[in-house]
Amino acid sequence: MDNGFRPETFVVDDRERGVFKVSRRLFTDPSIFEIERERIFKHCWLYACHESEFQNNGDFVTRKVGGRPLILVRGQDGVIRGLFNACRHRANIVCREESGNANGFRCFYHAWVYSNTGELSALPDSKSYSDAFNPKEMGLRNVPRMESYRGFYFVNYDADAMPLDQYLANTKEYIDLLTDYCEKGVLVIPGTSYTVRANWKLYYENGGDAYHLMSAHRRYLFDFMGDLGAPLSRPLDRGEPMPTLSLGNGHSVIMLRFDTNPFSLAARDELEAKRARLEARCGVERANRIMDGVGLVNFFPNSIFVDQLRTFRTASPIAVDLVEVNQWGMMPREDNDEIRRKRLSNYASFLGPAGFATPDDNEALESCQRGFAADPDEWTYLSRGMKREQARTTDELHVRAFWRRWGEMVGDGREHMRYEQSDCGDHA
Amino acid sequence: MEITPAMQLEVERFLYNEAHLLDTWQLEQWLDLYTEDGVYQIPSTSNPDGEPENSLMLVADDMTWLRSRVKQLLGRSAFAELPHSRTRHLVTNVEILEVGDTNIKVAANFLDVHVQHENVDTFTGCYRYELVRSDGKLKIRSRRAVLDMHSLRPSGKLGFIV
Numbered sequence: 001m002d003n004g005f006r007p008e009t010f011v012v013d014d015r016e017r018g019v020f021k022v023s024r025r026l027f028t029d030p031s032i033f034e035i036e037r038e039r040i041f042k043h044c045w046l047y048a049c050h051e052s053e054f055q056n057n058g059d060f061v062t063r064k065v066g067g068r069p070l071i072l073v074r075g076q077d078g079v080i081r082g083l084f085n086a087c088r089h090r091a092n093i094v095c096r097e098e099s100g101n102a103n104g105f106r107c108f109y110h111a112w113v114y115s116n117t118g119e120l121s122a123l124p125d126s127k128s129y130s131d132a133f134n135p136k137e138m139g140l141r142n143v144p145r146m147e148s149y150r151g152f153y154f155v156n157y158d159a160d161a162m163p164l165d166q167y168l169a170n171t172k173e174y175i176d177l178l179t180d181y182c183e184k185g186v187l188v189i190p191g192t193s194y195t196v197r198a199n200w201k202l203y204y205e206n207g208g209d210a211y212h213l214m215s216a217h218r219r220y221l222f223d224f225m226g227d228l229g230a231p232l233s234r235p236l237d238r239g240e241p242m243p244t245l246s247l248g249n250g251h252s253v254i255m256l257r258f259d260t261n262p263f264s265l266a267a268r269d270e271l272e273a274k275r276a277r278l279e280a281r282c283g284v285e286r287a288n289r290i291m292d293g294v295g296l297v298n299f300f301p302n303s304i305f306v307d308q309l310r311t312f313r314t315a316s317p318i319a320v321d322l323v324e325v326n327q328w329g330m331m332p333r334e335d336n337d338e339i340r341r342k343r344l345s346n347y348a349s350f351l352g353p354a355g356f357a358t359p360d361d362n363e364a365l366e367s368c369q370r371g372f373a374a375d376p377d378e379w380t381y382l383s384r385g386m387k388r389e390q391a392r393t394t395d396e397l398h399v400r401a402f403w404r405r406w407g408e409m410v411g412d413g414r415e416h417m418r419y420e421q422s423d424c425g426d427h428a
Numbered sequence: 429m430e431i432t433p434a435m436q437l438e439v440e441r442f443l444y445n446e447a448h449l450l451d452t453w454q455l456e457q458w459l460d461l462y463t464e465d466g467v468y469q470i471p472s473t474s475n476p477d478g479e480p481e482n483s484l485m486l487v488a489d490d491m492t493w494l495r496s497r498v499k500q501l502l503g504r505s506a507f508a509e510l511p512h513s514r515t516r517h518l519v520t521n522v523e524i525l526e527v528g529d530t531n532i533k534v535a536a537n538f539l540d541v542h543v544q545h546e547n548v549d550t551f552t553g554c555y556r557y558e559l560v561r562s563d564g565k566l567k568i569r570s571r572r573a574v575l576d577m578h579s580l581r582p583s584g585k586l587g588f589i590v
Contacts, residue, residue, distance in 0.1 A: 032487060140444040191484040192484070192580065193473065195580070195584050196585025219506050223503060227499065329484050342574075348485050354587070356496075359508035359509075359585045361507075363507050
């Protein structure tokens with residue numbers, strides 16, 4: 001598969017007829033999985049952390065980003081860095097804690113010590129090395145690129161990648177909205193990590209997929225919310241179709257105003273007060289935009305922010321049929337105890353392995369993965385709304401935008417497209 | 429108050445009966461084990477000491493939510509558990525931690541085996557209960573299941589009662 005991989009064999013994008021379909025091989029073939037690992041996850045900006053996770057110099061978290069173990073640390077100089085969590089000596093994992101505060105990191109194997117800005121600060125008996133050994137060149141390696149926007153830090157393993165600012169394209173407007181919602185900054189609250197027995201792309205396709213809400217999440221919208229006295233009683237789009245927008249470079253936003261949830265029920269007064277404060281701060285129009293919310297913002301290749309649940313999720317490929325999901329609550333720092341509790345409760349109602357919605361999502365993905373065995377060469381159809389002037393939330397534009405960028409990243413002879421911006425919409 | 433062998437036996441039998449109700453999907457009878465102000469919690473694996481005020485709990489049910497959870501699981505829309513998976517709740521190391529005037533604090537270990545499709549998945553952790561007596565019978569005022577795993581894998585679905 002190394003030579004001659006042509007995505008157009010597997011992705012049919014017929015805009016004239018309004019037919020978009022992808023081969024199910026793309027979810028089951030291990031060699032295609034390896035191509036993706038090489039050509040997507042080594043060349044895209046991947047979410048790593050948020051600046052609010054580092055309140056003091058020396059604060060660190062360890063996590064895998066794109067499958068690679070990193071130490072994300074705010075050094076003594078105040079700079080947040082991504083360091084490969086592997087000793088320069090023999091690759092031992094240097095920092096074994098999930099999070100904490102440290103002046104430096106000591107590898108337990110041979111006692112090499114690194115400062116929290118990454119330099120090799122000590123090693124036993126350095127005189128045993130010849131002049132060829134230069135300690136100044138033996139610090140923990142930085143990731144090739146690490147940049148942030150509004151406090152969201154992303155890493156890229158390609159030193160030549162376009163700046164994050166360009167890569168994010170039109171998502172920045174929505175990052176602004178969801179960040180400005182937090183009047184005194186963001187408080188990151190870690191969630192539970194879990195895996196789904198499905199290809200990572202199925203997870204992305206599902207995240208912003210409003211089309212399945214009424215069916216797959218009927219127990220949430222009708223049974224659960226019914227038990228709280230407020231079942232869904234009107235169409236999700238309130239009779240006025242809300243749009244899905246392609247934001248460039250494979251990103252998208254599904255402008256779903258989802259207020260059939262416990263938080264919307266329980267926090268009316270607090271939300272009104274918040275609107276009033278925002279109006280005073282930045283005017284009625286901006287306040288309305290912020291309070292209306294962003295819906296679901298999908299970041300190519302593998303992240304999603306859901307604003308009603310204030311949760312950011314990433315989906316990392318582990319194997320062709322196994323994806324690891326990580327998630328963080330991004331709550332307003334200014335919330336009092338009561339409203340914070342309501343928001344956290346809202347999360348638990350829907351998201352997470354024991355919520356009243358996510359398990360059904362994950363069951364659907366695992367079930368599709370099992371269904372691929374029926375005929376691996378069959379097509380998956382993603383044509384909904386393709387010829388509409390403006391795609392709706394229940395259309396599949398967000399998935400088509402993803403696949404178009406996917407094709408640009410993985411095709412042989414298209415390496416230049418990694419460094420070019422792209423529309424990815426239905427009418428490009 | 430002293431912990432007597434009779435009390436130890438009573439608590440163990442209570443927990444074994446509870447596990448039996450869960451494994452036979454007699455969830456309404458399982459609900460009856462709770463007091464009116466009962467609480468069922470599962471903290472996040474990121475924060476096993478977390479509380480609903482400060483962490484992304486996996487489960488933080490009061491009785492309204494818990495009744496809804498049971499109703500959903502016995503209905504036709506909880507697709508993650510339709511048809512019902514087979515479970516086996518193995519409960520061991522039952523320890524009475526404290527006996528108060530009106531309540532008993534209990535800890536136990538669990539290994540839940542969850543069988544669905546061709547998968548056999550296990551989840552392990554410890555339970556923390558606060559039991560009270562009502563009309564001579566033990567009832568659950570608080571049930572907390574703390575998972576040992578950092579990351580739920582390979583199965584990330586906790587659609588069943590842990």
